[in-house]
Amino acid sequence: MSEYNDSALGEKETGYVRTVRSLRELIDLVTGRDFQADLPHEDAGLADVMPFPFLALVGQQEMKLSLLLSIINPLVSGVLLVGPRGTGKTTTARSLVELLPSVERSNCFYGCLPEDILSGGMDAVCPDCARKFGEGLPLTTSDRVRLIELPLHASIEDVVGWLDDKAEAHKRVRLQRGILANADLNVLYVDEVNLLNDDIVNAILDAAASGVYTVRRGAISASYRARFNLVGSMNPEEGNLRPQIMDRFGLRVIVRGLEDPTERVEAYQRSRAYRVNPRAAVAQFQPETLLARDEIQAARTLLGRVEIPASITKAGTTIIQEMRIDSLRAEITLFEAARALAAADARAQVSLDDLRLVAPMALRLRRSEFMVDYFEHRRKEEDELHKLIQKM
Numbered sequence: 001m002s003e004y005n006d007s008a009l010g011e012k013e014t015g016y017v018r019t020v021r022s023l024r025e026l027i028d029l030v031t032g033r034d035f036q037a038d039l040p041h042e043d044a045g046l047a048d049v050m051p052f053p054f055l056a057l058v059g060q061q062e063m064k065l066s067l068l069l070s071i072i073n074p075l076v077s078g079v080l081l082v083g084p085r086g087t088g089k090t091t092t093a094r095s096l097v098e099l100l101p102s103v104e105r106s107n108c109f110y111g112c113l114p115e116d117i118l119s120g121g122m123d124a125v126c127p128d129c130a131r132k133f134g135e136g137l138p139l140t141t142s143d144r145v146r147l148i149e150l151p152l153h154a155s156i157e158d159v160v161g162w163l164d165d166k167a168e169a170h171k172r173v174r175l176q177r178g179i180l181a182n183a184d185l186n187v188l189y190v191d192e193v194n195l196l197n198d199d200i201v202n203a204i205l206d207a208a209a210s211g212v213y214t215v216r217r218g219a220i221s222a223s224y225r226a227r228f229n230l231v232g233s234m235n236p237e238e239g240n241l242r243p244q245i246m247d248r249f250g251l252r253v254i255v256r257g258l259e260d261p262t263e264r265v266e267a268y269q270r271s272r273a274y275r276v277n278p279r280a281a282v283a284q285f286q287p288e289t290l291l292a293r294d295e296i297q298a299a300r301t302l303l304g305r306v307e308i309p310a311s312i313t314k315a316g317t318t319i320i321q322e323m324r325i326d327s328l329r330a331e332i333t334l335f336e337a338a339r340a341l342a343a344a345d346a347r348a349q350v351s352l353d354d355l356r357l358v359a360p361m362a363l364r365l366r367r368s369e370f371m372v373d374y375f376e377h378r379r380k381e382e383d384e385l386h387k388l389i390q391k392m
């Protein structure tokens with residue numbers, strides 16, 4: 001990672017002087033650090049609630065690491081947090097948005113972007129945007145990343161949107177966008193993903209994988225952009241996730257409560273300070289938050305140049321075979337998470353240690369015991385059959 005000691009940016013923008021060498025070091029930056037817990041009470045009122053600072057979350061290194069890798073490299077395909085209630089899954093997902101740099105959003109109802117004109121010409125955008133572009137007016141506005149939470153009882157129309165009936169009668173298709181469209185360039189958090197209908201989860205996972213969603217009605221269809229970082233969570237006490245759906249989540253983290261009493265006290269104090277005075281509590285960790293945001297942006301820039309040596313891909317495929325995992329998604333997540341980790345540590349080459357660190361998150365909960373047994377039985381049957389054929 002970058003050196004912040006002498007850099008003007010480091011001192012001016014973050015007011016924070018130190019060197020961060022790795023993503024793990026970044027995650028632990030504020031662990032055990034002094035902070036003012038005894039804050040004067042301040043009513044946050046109806047102001048936009050500031051999320052709890054991501055780096056100030058105590059412990060839970062694997063949960064934090066997986067989420068950071070997923071925002072550095074979208075090919076990781078999202079994160080699934082598995083664990084009981086009250087272990088900070090939702091708080092952590094909400095905190096993540098503060099680490100994302102601001103994004104350029106379309107000002108137009110149809111979602112027109114300047115890059116549409118660059119790739120497809122003036123016909124690729126609506127007449128209004130074509131005019132604005134011609135006059136040199138901006139088509140987008142810089143905006144912060146938000147956390148979009150999927151309500152548990154959302155219908156499939158709420159999620160994907162629909163094509164308007166009345167508009168159809170006038171031969172003009174009007175697309176009503178759903179939650180997936182609102183999630184564009186945001187983080188989509190799906191709590192209790194195991195309790196949702198399969199059609200809703202499949203729609204979310206399709207959009208997460210392709211970055212677009214197409215709504216169809218008869219012969220008519222319309223598409224919108226839905227590029228988001230997906231974070232799902234589930235409490236295994238409340239039911240399982242079907243294997244087909246589980247397979248489509250990239251990283252998987254088992255989240256347990258904190259075990260170290262010192263950590264629990266620290267977590268309590270920070271959480272109390274945040275409740276009493278969110279603004280002052282968040283401000284105390286702001287230098288580290290800004291530093292982390294810069295580091296993540298640097299990692300995203302470097303990512304395209306990170307390579308995996310052949311010996312590392314071989315080691316990765318070997319462990320996947322030995323674990324008897326069939327899905328090719330295992331390789332994609334394993335190698336893309338390893339690339340994100342190397343990029344975060346400012347290296348252009350993946351090491352065996354990168355692979356070792358991300359392998360549990362990428363490979364756990366992927367083996368199907370059913371399929372392992374099934375293949376074993378089929379193999380026995382096949383052997384028996386061939387022996388009998390030989391004897392014929």
Ligand SMILES: [Zn+2]
Nearest residue numbers: 108112126129
């Ligand atoms: Zn437009």
